[in-house]
Amino acid sequence: MNLKPIPPERLPELLRRMPKAELHIHIEGSLEPELIFALAQRNGVALPYASVQDLRRAYAFTNLQSFLDIYYAGASVLLKEQDFFDMAWAYLQRAAADHVVHAEIFFDPQTHTARGVAMETVIKGLHRACAQAHTELGVSASLILCFLRHLSEQEAFETLEQALPYRDQFIGVGLDSSEVGHPPEKFARVFARCRELGFHLVAHAGEEGPPAYIWTALDLLKVERIDHGVQSIKDAALMQRLARERIPLTVCPLSNLKLCVFPTLAAHNIGQLLDAGLVATVNSDDPAYFGGYMNDNFVQTFAATGMAAAQAYQLAKNSFEASFIDAAAKRRYVDRLDAAFAEFE
Ligand code: ADE
Ligand code: ZN
DSSP: OOOOOOOGGGHHHHHHHSOEEEEEEEGGGGOOHHHHHHHHHHHTOOOSOSSHHHHHHTOOOSSHHHHHHHHHHHGGGOOSHHHHHHHHHHHHHHHHHTTEEEEEEEEOHHHHHTTTOOHHHHHHHHHHHHHHIIIIIOOEEEEEEEEETTSOHHHHHHHHHHHGGGGGGOOEEEEESOOTTOOGGGGHHHHHHHHHTTOEEEEEESSSSOHHHHHHHHHTSOOSEEEEOGGGGGOHHHHHHHHHTTOOEEEOHHHHHHTTSSSSSTTOOHHHHHHTTOOEEEOOBSHHHHTOOHHHHHHHHHHHHOOOHHHHHHHHHHHHHTSSSOHHHHHHHHHHHHHHHHHOO
16 A cells, blocks of 8 residues: 555544554443443442542552452443443444444453353343444444453353353453463463364453463464553564564553553554564553543554554554454455545545
8 A cells, every 4th residue: 555645733533534443342441430320320239439520530540450440340330231232332333433343342251240140141232232333333343252360260161151152142252351460371271162162362461461471372372362462572582473473462552551551652662563563453442441442542642652644554454454354354444444545635
């Protein structure tokens, strides 16, 4: 693709308008404080916060765990299938407005089944929103079931069993929650079983944890993508491998800023990852908690790092390459991306 020069002041508009895929979004992290309060009232759930403003004030995080404690508390208002639908539908409308044309959405069933919510309730509500996004918004969306890594291997196996009756409603499995102290190898046997079952495999690694966790996610879990992966910069051999094997990283700049992985957005390493030839992508992670959806991530990160149109094109193209759609669909999306750049006046 031959890129014409884009004046820097027009870059935000291009970033907003270009078609893109989102590959790292925890649907429970899209639950806005207003919806948390509305669902709490609808379901008669008591919250330890007096108001939306009071809850928002608690969103001052120092690391991943300080966020997860509040994130799991927020999810406690989700009880009925309609709640899961409403949450996912709100996200998908927001994503469509940001020109997200394809989304692969994480969900954390153990956060809900531990409170007595049936697996069927969770998956049916989320899946119905994905189907409606396709027909009403023209957005393709699929689900990835994440195992909580602070829980046991046995609990992950039980979760997989509970989800298998709905196996046609999610495309893959992932691994999230508290990273440090819960290395990928803890889940090697569950991931091996998921691989036999034909699921796509991803895992959070190298968000706060060391490059060693990225190596073991690749070698022992056999994942196809690494979620975050920003700590790979500390290991030259790992960087070479990620580039050579074209293993995508689903990077989340505003998340990394809010969880103090980088001191400033200007210090974020996404430009270096691209320069090293890695298939890096931009994603929102938990947009309701980290101050931004996809376009906020793109616009703020580009403003802070000085990246330009060439990187915008590469990141959007990478998002389609890294997705789990078939080759023909990838080509169609990249054609749309090329048209958006060509038509940009
Ligand atoms: N669950 C939701 N967001 C997460 C993140 N950034 N890292 C690990 N687990 C998560
Ligand atoms: Zn995440």
